[in-house]
Amino acid sequence: MQEEVFAGLREVLLHHGSFTPAARQDPRPDLADDHHRWVTLLQMAAEIDYQDPAGAYGALYDVRCIGARLGQVGNGWRIEMPADLAPAEWDNLRRQWLMPHSAVLWRLLSPTTNERSRLANEDTHKRNRRADDASKHI
Numbered sequence: 001m002q003e004e005v006f007a008g009l010r011e012v013l014l015h016h017g018s019f020t021p022a023a024r025q026d027p028r029p030d031l032a033d034d035h036h037r038w039v040t041l042l043q044m045a046a047e048i049d050y051q052d053p054a055g056a057y058g059a060l061y062d063v064r065c066i067g068a069r070l071g072q073v074g075n076g077w078r079i080e081m082p083a084d085l086a087p088a089e090w091d092n093l094r095r096q097w098l099m100p101h102s103a104v105l106w107r108l109l110s111p112t113t114n115e116r117s118r119l120a121n122e123d124t125h126k127r128n129r130r131a132d133d134a135s136k137h138i
Contacts, residue, residue: 027065037070037077044108056101056108063097075111 026038042060049055060079067082079098081090098105 027061028067031067031069034070037072038064041070041077041108045104048104048108056104059097059101060105063093066093077109079105079109 026035026042028038029035031038042057042064045055045057045060048057050057052058063079063082067084069080069082071078071080081087085093
């Protein structure tokens with residue numbers, strides 16, 4: 001599995017010259033049940049270290065590419081193993097990709113951070129709706 005991931009990254013580098021994933025976008029929108037959570041999580045992580053491919057954003061993007069899920073734990077989230085990955089392989093990827101960023105990931109997945117992000121998203125949505133309403137009157 002790891003060789004397949006690196007082969008895919010190599011192809012991106014060969015064809016595009018760099019690996020810079022689209023910020024704030026879920027690379028697996030086909031996994032719809034947690035899509036919005038991933039969009040929010042990737043947005044928050046991008047604000048921290050989007051330009052660093054070895055940073056928390058890159059690690060989150062990579063595990064989502066292979067199908068990791070975001071489970072709800074109280075008001076917080078937990079990164080869960082992809083359905084088609086062996087537990088030993090997931091443990092290895094977690095150690096290599098996620099554990100080096102455990103402090104940042106803990107903050108991003110915590111209930112307080114999620115609540116702030118939810119409120120910020122609601123505020124943005126309300127502002128956009130007010131702007132749309134105002135434009136109808138012009």
